[in-house]
Amino acid sequence: MTSTVAALVTDPDGRILLTPGRSAGPGLPAVALRPGETPRAAAGRAVALGAAGLVPRVGGPLVLDWAAGSAYHVFEAGEAGASAVRRITAGGTAGFVDLAELPTETDPVEVRRIAAALAARAGESTVYLEDGRPPPVLAMMRRYRIAPRLHGGAAWRWHTGPVPADLPVRHAWVWLFVPDGRVVVYVDVHGTAGLPGGTLETVDHGDPVAAAVREVREETQIEMTPPVHLGYLVDAPPGGPTVGRVRLAAVVTRIGRSAPDPATGTVHRRLLVPPRLVAELCGWGPGADGQTRAAVAAARDRGIAEAPGTAPVTEIPPDGSGILTGVRLLRPTDPT
Template identity: 65%
Template sequence: MTGPAGPPAVAVLVTHPDGRILLVPTRAGHWTLPTAVPTAGESPRQTATRAVDEAVGLTPRVGGPLLLDWTNEGAYQIFDGGDVGGSAVRRIEAGGRAVLVSPGELSTRTAPVEAYRIDTALRARAGGTTAYLEQGEVPAVLAAMGRYRIAPRLHSGAAWTWHTGPVPAELPIRHCWVWLFVPDGRVVGYVDVAGTVGLPGGTLEPHEGRDAVAAAIREVAEETQLGMTDPVHIGYLVDDQPGRRPVARVRMAAAVTTVGPPAPDPATGTVHRRILVPPRLVGELCGWGAGAAAQTEAAVTVAAREWAIPEPDPALGVSELTGNSVTGRVASVDR
């Protein structure tokens, strides 16, 4: 879905108590919310007030923003114009220019992106929130965060530096995480009760020494109850925190072979949600910054080479792994 070309604009959602929505005609022959382009020195809320006044000759008591859609041309906003009163309805209908239409008529009266924006604004009003879109759509990361209760977070991963090859002997290995691929090309992530999201894996235990493979197998089983192929080393990140000795955070890749029912993590006693994420969305969802690109490329390359797992269409989106199986071919341990 792509937003229409044009300058940044401010629109107003005004509704009848019976749910109908106030629309005005556009030059292109569609219908739209009362809309105006901000003038110099005018606040978005003042623009919203003017938009309704110019459309129907009445001045609304405008509330706060219901929706912000960032387009290539800038911000498109929808403000809450509230309900229209009985006498105002009669004046609008007598004017013969604006109409009040039911939500079910939006798809035939307005452009698709406009219908979606209005529906989103209505849901935001009902939920007491402000919706955020980019190019007329909810960004994939925000959609996943909302659906799976993933909390916003400032992560230090963007400061870690990516390296291929084995970990140097002098660099301690602190963690190992696994890019765990399912047959459709997505990667398993987990979400804990605090809303933290990440790849399965964790801290090496003392008895594991520098054996990152052993830690990977143990952590994946404990956190996600999944079986996997022998993990393949794809590289490591150097975490060089101020005042501390640098450590390595190993990254491996593997393919899912078995899926067990969700169970409490022995380390925390909590059951993690298991989600399936397109690989190129992992870095943004986990907050790793621009440096995640090289790591992602290494992971998808290994998945294609070792298990013939293709990279999925990003439009596949994020979903939850709730059952005891994944759709499609499970990678063969014998490959």
């Protein structure tokens, strides 16, 4: 693995220092990390090589980008004073460029990195990118305050077909599709994301479908078509009973106003997520590919095409309106 280290330097007017010597054209001052050299030291060396020998007082990391098997770091190198700007520009090779001019001065990946570095500087944070962009799920987690979590569900084994008679069913969750092919995911007050559904209760009489309909209504205030069985997961925890966790699929028909979950008293946020991002967002691991394919196939059988992974993630407003075509707002007077 190779590592490139760059530095963000701006002038008093906020323009960005670009230096020559890169195959893709001008870019941030950058060098290859040497054996035994720290990335922060390399950032100082990058500026010295491209900016008239001037060495900055380097701050912390702003960006870590992973692209084509290589790591690309951007460090904070601060603002150049007026005398430093004169020395740099007098050489005629390096110069300062307005943010609006960057697309004509350097390649698109570098433009994205610089924009991310400026945002990280403003927020006093560090940004992780892949090929100059935040990974879709990471961007979603930040925007909707979804917490990182280690989920035991990554160890559950997926099976198609009916649940064996000797396997007790503990939970039933629903892949709940909207007409544009996205899936409803709820986020609770602790930042945990998951499919709507939940634990079978006495009132469900052992019926996973009844439990799913009740739990979806309580958690998300959503009505749906009769759920169809996709398969089940086997959870065999060490020292505990082995149980089944059923997965169903359905299509949203009506959306109600957000309301407290009777079980917790909290109001969940309701997101619409492309199907291929659901497993990663919920922390199920790559073993969830089978159930994702089954859910997408079930939606396709009902005339709903899969939303691409690049489709936007949006939140259903608390009043349930203004978000979907072909889905009716559930009014308080409507029967459930």
